[in-house]
Each structure stands twice: as structure tokens, then as C-alpha cells.
Amino acid sequence: MSSAQRKTAIRISRAEDFPAWFQEVVKEAEMAEPSGVRGCMVIRPWGYGVWEQIQKRFDQRIRETGHQNCYFPIFIPLDLIEKEAAHVEGFAKEMAVVTHHRLVQKDGKLVPDGQLEVPLVVRPTSETVIGEAFARWIRSYRDLPLKINQWANVVRWEMRPRVFLRTSEFLWQEGHTAHATREEAMDETATMLEVYREVVEDWLAVPVIPGEKPESERFPGAVETHCIEAMMQDGKALQAGTSHFLGQNFSRAANIQFQTKDGGLEFAYTTSWGVSTRLIGALIMTHSDDDGLRLPPAVAPAQIVILPIIRDEASEAQVMPAVEALAKRLSGERYLDLPVRVEVDRRDMNAGEKRWSWIKRGVPVILEVGPRDVASGSVAVTERTALDQKKAILPQDELVSGMSDRLAAIQKRLYDEAAAFRETRIRTDITDYEAFRAFFSKEGSDFTGGLGFVRAPWCGTRESEAKLDDLGVTIRCLPYDQGDVAGKACVLTGAPATVEAIFAKSY
Amino acid sequence: MSSAQRKTAIRISRAEDFPAWFQEVVKEAEMAEPSGVRGCMVIRPWGYGVWEQIQKRFDQRIRETGHQNCYFPIFIPLDLIEKEAAHVEGFAKEMAVVTHHRLVQKDGKLVPDGQLEVPLVVRPTSETVIGEAFARWIRSYRDLPLKINQWANVVRWEMRPRVFLRTSEFLWQEGHTAHATREEAMDETATMLEVYREVVEDWLAVPVIPGEKPESERFPGAVETHCIEAMMQDGKALQAGTSHFLGQNFSRAANIQFQTKDGGLEFAYTTSWGVSTRLIGALIMTHSDDDGLRLPPAVAPAQIVILPIIRDEASEAQVMPAVEALAKRLSGERYLDLPVRVEVDRRDMNAGEKRWSWIKRGVPVILEVGPRDVASGSVAVTERTALDQKKAILPQDELVSGMSDRLAAIQKRLYDEAAAFRETRIRTDITDYEAFRAFFSKEGSDFTGGLGFVRAPWCGTRESEAKLDDLGVTIRCLPYDQGDVAGKACVLTGAPATVEAIFAKSY
Numbered sequence A, B: 001m002s003s004a005q006r007k008t009a010i011r012i013s014r015a016e017d018f019p020a021w022f023q024e025v026v027k028e029a030e031m032a033e034p035s036g037v038r039g040c041m042v043i044r045p046w047g048y049g050v051w052e053q054i055q056k057r058f059d060q061r062i063r064e065t066g067h068q069n070c071y072f073p074i075f076i077p078l079d080l081i082e083k084e085a086a087h088v089e090g091f092a093k094e095m096a097v098v099t100h101h102r103l104v105q106k107d108g109k110l111v112p113d114g115q116l117e118v119p120l121v122v123r124p125t126s127e128t129v130i131g132e133a134f135a136r137w138i139r140s141y142r143d144l145p146l147k148i149n150q151w152a153n154v155v156r157w158e159m160r161p162r163v164f165l166r167t168s169e170f171l172w173q174e175g176h177t178a179h180a181t182r183e184e185a186m187d188e189t190a191t192m193l194e195v196y197r198e199v200v201e202d203w204l205a206v207p208v209i210p211g212e213k214p215e216s217e218r219f220p221g222a223v224e225t226h227c228i229e230a231m232m233q234d235g236k237a238l239q240a241g242t243s244h245f246l247g248q249n250f251s252r253a254a255n256i257q258f259q260t261k262d263g264g265l266e267f268a269y270t271t272s273w274g275v276s277t278r279l280i281g282a283l284i285m286t287h288s289d290d291d292g293l294r295l296p297p298a299v300a301p302a303q304i305v306i307l308p309i310i311r312d313e314a315s316e317a318q319v320m321p322a323v324e325a326l327a328k329r330l331s332g333e334r335y336l337d338l339p340v341r342v343e344v345d346r347r348d349m350n351a352g353e354k355r356w357s358w359i360k361r362g363v364p365v366i367l368e369v370g371p372r373d374v375a376s377g378s379v380a381v382t383e384r385t386a387l388d389q390k391k392a393i394l395p396q397d398e399l400v401s402g403m404s405d406r407l408a409a410i411q412k413r414l415y416d417e418a419a420a421f422r423e424t425r426i427r428t429d430i431t432d433y434e435a436f437r438a439f440f441s442k443e444g445s446d447f448t449g450g451l452g453f454v455r456a457p458w459c460g461t462r463e464s465e466a467k468l469d470d471l472g473v474t475i476r477c478l479p480y481d482q483g484d485v486a487g488k489a490c491v492l493t494g495a496p497a498t499v500e501a502i503f504a505k506s507y
Helices: A018-028 A045-064 A085-094 A127-137 A182-202 A249-254 A278-287 A313-331 A351-361 A371-376 A396-401 A403-424 A433-441 A463-469 B018-028 B045-064 B085-094 B127-137 B182-202 B249-254 B278-287 B313-331 B351-361 B371-376 B396-401 B403-424 B433-441 B463-469
Strands: A032-034 A041-043 A075-077 A097-106 A109-122 A146-155 A169-179 A208-212 A224-231 A237-247 A257-259 A265-267 A269-276 A304-308 A342-344 A365-369 A378-383 A392-395 A453-458 A474-479 A499-504 B032-034 B041-043 B075-077 B097-106 B109-122 B146-155 B169-179 B208-212 B224-231 B237-247 B257-259 B265-267 B269-276 B304-308 B342-344 B365-369 B378-383 B392-395 B453-458 B474-479 B499-504
Touching (some): A045 A169, A045 A278, A085 A249, A127 A146, A146 B146, A237 A249, A249 A269, A269 A278, A304 A351, A313 A365, A313 A371, A351 A365, A365 A371, A371 A378, A378 A396, A396 A403, A433 A453, B018 B032, B041 B045, B045 B146, B127 B146, B224 B278, B224 B474, B224 B499, B237 B278, B351 B365, B396 B403
Antiparallel strands (some): A169 A269, A208 A224, A224 A237, A378 A392, B032 B041, B097 B109, B169 B269, B208 B474
């Protein structure tokens, strides 16, 4: 049965309505759901499990590159966040503000009481509060570099929230470092962007374009913002991680000064960099299909689920011990230098429904074991990336010994598919504004409509970007792998180009 | 040189001023510090590293007992938290309230703007918001039990903050479960308290007394609160973990109903349980001495530090490769089924100062390697728990192969010392209110003064507890290992006793 013929598991297809499909995939996979709190989501165990896997890998790489974890307060006093002008300007419109520290009964109603002298902002990011600590900790060049990281929740008030993509509260990691020289801080900025690229490509199987943001898209207060940009299946861009070179802006604001080797006094150079639960949105919109989520094995909370096929008590007595033994054998195997993650689904429910629940959750490998399989020592194997193929029946030994390679092959397949898709959606043949405008204005500009990135020469001026505004397009980045623009015209203005840029609609 | 003679590393001794000593230990160990935000602390890498070790062990045990991690919103709308009357009553006085969602410039000043229709409370705990999700997720007995956990920050406004002990924001784990029967929920409450006891005693090496709280000390909204109580070196109690049986209180408030097997409709029975960064306070006040922190190996971020003794470039070339090789060998050893955690201190600073910095940080084992040690294949070993003994000089092979046993012995020594101390400070001979009052009223009731716990028969009435108020004493718990109180008189009132209780001043 080909996928064109059979009914797919997600009520709304990508072609019908991409945003509605995304919400359905999240819901059906039991990843997350909106909460009673506007703009805030509940991350359910399967979704949180993915985050834990992503976290674990980033955390490892962040440590390996010489950073230490710590934790800073969630609240930032108003007078502190005001210190860096561009920074507060950038975040003022989306800040949750704490103004009172207790509730009291008044006329039978509970009302805020105990007004704070200085209101507190719930951190949208922690440059200011960490800068204050850095100023206490850094005295001399011997204290540098100072390289720290924190895993935390942050709040940026969202008027149009979308689960995993734009939520008022989200989880993230924010790294903050201080260095004695500009060069060292710029190296750090580059190193961490490369860590992001590596983890997002190798573990999330999401291909990205690394590059620098144009001035208009910089982090508020940064001198340079570098990023990795991914393409979703509707052709839109999603910023999957950013690394900022902050120069001396925040060290001047927070007075982070150090004694140099020759006795002088200088402001430190700082950086910051972060990835968030938005990555889960990127993962979903990159890999999922009309049957639901497809998870790369590297970040799947369970890489394998075993479904016992049981008809009665007799078959249960026969099947369950075999299933438990198989689970144990598989857990003894390793993939990416970690034990393979296996789950046995013991739920008491209809077998077909159970199987589809795992397909929608995107578990990479589904194994089914019934009485006949126990007798013959075999297992029925379904890969989530090959649903329309017939189930393979394999001897247990072969299945177990081949599992690591199988997971690696699935991981590679997901990356390759995403890379191939992206390849077809990057236009490099659009050279003038008419064609550019037509490309980004066409109807049905989503999954089926062929929307994507335009890679084209750009003149590098802020004024030229005005021509993007009514198209809802932005410059995503100036990719590191620059083509030669000598003698070429800017796709927006026709003026001489200075740089190649990636243009796209985005999340 | 005995400890009585030499100068100790912490400026203020326990005997001089216990609370001030505590602050100094935290500061000198670089565990944490007050931030510019009133009541909020910055947890520095060494302190956060301890938290990560504690977290890792709890997380493992929480999973092994069948719970799944997820994440719920930090904000709770006022109308939601109002639903459980006792609950809101218990927390109203210490809630941070968000009333606005942006800042605007007004007369050159940044002020809160965009007032929320319903103010949001920053979670002091998540029963209400999780209850709302449970009501959505639970339909039938097949959905039960539902057992989840989250690692999160919570806020309870503190007027008199103390680092790690009482901070407005703290980090914790909160478990929440729903069950079909009262018995199952009570079993869960007991299981998780036992997990807490086990981890706190076996990993933090802090002996505790498990028991039930009297009504007056229950969690707001709970039917029963169970706890583990530890004794600090000043004889005060510290509640190290709580597990609550919530009955149907929260399921009625949130309408968590389920269809029973025979088609009826019933409210679920719920539980909640938590441990927090307060545990780090307990760890410090249990084990530290006048030279600073002493960490149990099970939760030390580094169990061993190697200090290279270098005088010039020649000795550096000789010593460093040997040090790196030794670190590698030691990392290959295992303790508590995990790789041994070794750090090499490469900082360019005075050797004595460096050594003392690790003593104050409480690293369990300090190794020193100089050119002569390299030549002879030996190492100088100092255990933090045996500072006043001469350094042992050991052959490397012996050191490495014995490391796991050495760490286990240090772990045991710390537990045994704490248990022995507690033994001397639990009074069971106080039988009337006069003696009770005298015991808790005496001067210098701290480290030297012999303050501690009174274990005595109690009549079980709330009225009797009024006699505790002006003494600043509370009933810490009704210990599970009850003595026989038949025919005995209540230590407070002289009325017939019904139960044995632990009385103490507390953090």
C-alpha cells in the first residue's frame, strides 16, 4: 500500500495546512500542549524526554569546550536591566514585570499587595545580571577567560504564541564568557557556533547554514551576532542557535574591568550564546510527515519500542519473558557511545492503536513479538522512516547485533532527506527584485508552494532592507561560505553587491 | 600540629558565631553568593556542581520508581491558585506577582505597562497548575497511576533570606502523582519519602529521622505530610525533604475525576513531594569544620584534585605529563558505579594558597605531585577528613587501586561522625515542661551550647503547641520508630501522651 493510497495518521496533512499540521503532530505525539496560562506550554514526558537528550549532548560539548555550569537569579531589577541601552530597548516590549510580593484578601477577593520599590523583570536573558557577577569576580587577567553556562527558563512575552516556536516562557541554555582580548572573544563566539552546528546537524539531523546576521537582525547590544539557520518543510527559515560577540558593550555597562599584565586597566570582551526549546520545533518541522513525528535516534527518548502481541493469558506467559529478555539484550548494545534506549509498551490497549501511537511519536524502531516469534526466535521490525515497506522478520541475534548500525543508518537517512529537500528549495537564480518579489509573493507559499530560501548578492545597506518589510522577508544570514560577488548587482537595489545573503520568510 | 593549636582557614569559627561561620564557609568555598536581587542567590560552579550531583542521583531514583519528567509553566493565574483554599492561604504572604507584560519610557523613566487582566503568580509550588493538566489527561482508571516529576525554580518571597537555606528563588524537584485508591497514593507517599531518606543518608551522608508532621506543620492543603529531619551542628533541625498525601483535596479543586472499572466516577487521590537546594545548606552545616567545607565523595563535583608542584620550566616539563597520566588512570577507576571524578589544578598561583583553596572547598582527596614524586613513582595524599595527620606518601599503583575503597571510607566516616554527633544531642531524658523550657532557653544554645532535639511523649493536641511558640520550638516530626508511650505524660502539658515527638528549633 503506497502512502498516496492509505489514510495517514495526522488529521491534517502538510499540504492542506502546514501550521495546523504542526499543532496536530505535537498533540498526537504527546509532546506538549498549551496550558491555562496564556503563552506558556506544558511539555509532556515525550517532549521533555527529547529536550533531555538534546540537553545532555549540548551540556557535554559545553563542558568539553571548557565551560562550567552555574545558576543566576530569575529576577532582574529594573535599574540593572536599564544599564545597556540597546539591550533594554530590544526587550522592553516583551518583559513580564513583578511589582508585588504577596497577595491579600480585599473585599473577598485576592489582590496583589506589598509593592516593590524597584520592579523586577523576569529574565528575558541574563547578560545584565551575569555581567554584574562578572564585575565582582574579575579583578585581573589571571581571572580570564571566565567561561560559564546556565540551563534555565526565560520569559519573553508573546502576543501570538505557538507551541515550541514562540512561547512566553521557554527553556534554554545561555553561555556567557569574558576574555582579555577581542580576538579571544571572537574565537569563543566562533567555537560555540560551531558546537551548535555540530550538535544540530549530527544529533538533531537538521542541516543548517552558519553565517553572520546583518546589523538589523543582531541581538540587542551585540557587536556581531552569528547564527545557524535551518529550513523547515514549508520553506521557512528557523534560527536554530545564536552566538554573540558583545565587544565591550556589556562590560562597560556592568563595569567588568581587569588589570592587564602590564598593570593597566581594561574592559573585558564578552560573548553570549544560546539554544532553546525552539530546537524541538525545528526538529518536528524538519522531519515529521503526515503520519506524525519522526525522531532521529540520537535524540529519541526511546530509540526502540517493543510491542508484545498478546491474545490471552497463555500467550502473555509465553511472550512477556521473551520480550523482557530482548529488551535487556538490546539495552546492552551501544549507539553513539551510549546504551541503546529501549522501552517495552505494557499498556493494556488495542494492538493497532498502540502501534500507531508509537508511529505518531516517531520512535525510530518498532519491534513486535508474538507467540510465533517467540517459538521461532524472530522479531517483526518496522522502521519509522520506512513505514510503507513490509515489516521485516529477523532472527533476534541478527537484529540485536545489527541495531547500532541500523540506528546510524536511520539517523543518516533523516539528515540526507532534509539536506536533499533543502537543496531543492534554495534558489540561486533570482537576480533582480521583480523575480525576488514574485517568488516571495506567490500564493500557497508553503509545503507545496515551493517557498524556500533565496541566496543572492546584496549591497549590505540598511536602507535596502526596507524593500523586504512588506514581503515579510528578512536576511537570515550572510553565509560563511561566500560566493564571489565581484561585479554582481544587489538583488534588492541593483547597486553593486558586497556580500552574498540568505533571504527567507521565517519563524 | 593539632587543630586546637593551628590557625584554621575560616575566619570565624563555629563556636564563635555559627550563622556567620556558615556564610563564610559558603563564600570561601565559592559555592554561592548573594546577588544584587534581594533574596536571590548566584550559585557558583562549585555549588552548582554539588547540586548537579545531588540531582543526578535523585533523578535516577525517581525514574527507577516509575516517574517521568516533564515541565509546567512558571506562571499560575490568580484565579487558578485560589481554587484550593488552604493552599492559597499558606502561600499568599510570599508570592511574587506579575502584573504587567512590558516596559515603556515615561518622562525619561522606564515603567511597567500593559497591565494583565488576571495577575500571574510566580509558582511557589505547582500543585494547582499540574492539577489542571491532570484533569485534562485523566479520563479512566486506565490512565492511573499518573506519576510525573519536574526540576524547576520556584519563588517564595523571603523577608530574611539566607543563602541555600531561605532564598526567594530556589531550585527543586517536585513530584506529582494521581492514583485510583487512597492506599496506592499513601504507598507512593511512603515510597518517595524512603527514596529521600536513602539518597540523603547514602549520598549526602546526612543522617535523618523520618516521620510524619503534626497537623500544624502540614503542607497547605495536604492530608498528611511526611518528612525527613536532619540535625545541624548547632543542634537545630533542618527539614531535608517532604512527601505529601493530598487525599482528594486538590483533585476536587481541579476536578481530577476518573471512570472506575465498574463505570462509576471518582476523584483521584494525589501526592506531591520535593527536595530543594536547601539540601546543600544541610550538607554544609552537617559536615563542614573550621577549615571550611567537607564534601562526601558521592556528591563532590571533583572527588580528587591533583596539585602539580612546579618550581620552574624544567620541573613543569617533568611533572605535568606525570600528573596528566595519573589523572587519566584515576578517572578509569569507579566509585558508586560511576567514573571517579578527578580535577587537575593548573592555575598559576602560590602552592600553599592553592592547597588551602581546595581544603576550603572540601574536596575529599588532595594529591600533590612534584619532581621527586615523579622520580620515585609516588604521590602525597591528604584526605580532607584527616587534615591534621601527616601527608601519606604512597606508590601510585597502590593509590590508584585503592581509590574506590578510600572514597567509600571517607563517605562512611562523614556519615558516622554526623550520626555520632546527633546521638549526643538527642535528649530523651526531658520529661516535664520545666526541664523542656530550660533546655531550649539556655544561653549559647548553638554549636557549643549543646542545643539539640528533645524526643519526648506528646499529647497530640494543637492547643499544647502554644507552649512552644515563645520558645521558638516546633514539633519536627512524629518519628516512625515510635517508643511505647502507654502511661506516660505529655512533656508539654502533663496530660496522657498519645505519641512520641521530636521537638527542636529549626531552620
